[in-house]
Amino acid sequence: MKNALQKLFELTSQIAREGVSLVPRVVPADAPFVQYQHYPKGDCIAPVSKSRWFYHAHKPEEREAGEHGHFHLFMPLALFDGVEPYYQPPAKLPNGKKTQGVVHFGALSFGIDGMPMSWFTTNYWVTYEYMMPAEAIASRLRRFDMTGAPGDPLVNDWLTAAVQQFHDPIIDMVRERDELLMAKKRELGSAVFENKRVEILSRQPFDL
Template identity: 35%
Template sequence: MGGPAGISISQQERRAAAAGLMQVVQQLAEQGESILSVLMGACAQPREYQHFPADDARGKGYRYFYHGHADMPRHWGEHGHFHLFAEPDPGRLTHLVGLSVDARGMPVRAFTTNRWVTDEQWAPADQVLARLRQFDTRASQASPLVSRWLQCAVILFWPRLRRIIAARDTRLAAMAAGGSRPNLLEDRRMHVLTATRLSLADEVLDLDAQAA
């Protein structure tokens, strides 16, 4: 499949990303930490929608923050989630993907959101994927380990992320063709548009099976 929507990542890159992600987890665990403790510090009871880092992490045209809120899907075991953005110009944000983690800081879900949720500058799936492929916040003042964790997660779970981002546009196009809901991007009844379960262990097993 050609074009940005067909951007693929090699199995070798994904295996390297899996190793990198596990290395970050192990390094933090040896220090008695996780990505959540690094992000949240001593904040044991964060406020709903409170951002971590407080001013977001920004670098090289990208931004992310972590937060949680009461209406999250608890059946996923979700503690909270990262929102990843492209920011080619200051304040001009395009939401790329959401990545949810459990209380241990392990990935459990990826999802896409409607435009109104983050008040983003909407972009079609091919542009979102092209930007997500280059996601990099290492130049930010935030933890380099969290930045590396996010970069590795994007690469490792790329096939799943690509599917839900493409499915987001497919779903909206089908609904627009039906004509029953005008102005879909601002429809408050539509929050999360597509989602998929994530499991580091399962993804590594799948990569090993494909390499066998």
């Protein structure tokens, strides 16, 4: 595979030539954009790696300044066989749906100008994930690969290259997440993972 930074610049140049950023490639232009709804419906899942993402947005007052929405990025639970999670979801989620076997390692926010803004991590209750230790994520993150996933291949290739290029900053960010979580856990116990006041745990700028 080409150098991730080179690939990222090639894909970004293609975006510039075509005049269509990642967000309009994901959010249909012929229907209203619905807050909290997953785009695409059912998430985008790679057929081989089982890596996945979805894009959505919160209410304007809950967004980062200048943010339109963000991509949530996941690896499959199957990669973490034998690893004890910090916390895990019940068999059924609060909305009655069956739990997905996913490990969330970060999210990437995009501005209203269509440009990437920052990476960030979230608490368990945001995505109802199997929350894995940072070092387990660190040894597996290079296996995030959206090749062959449905939808616009440019979006999938761009997200794959972005995660590869920002591999080390993402791991640093997940380690910061763990440090804050463990500090909060000493104060609040396991209730910290479902505490709605503990949401964004760490952040890194998208800075090339």
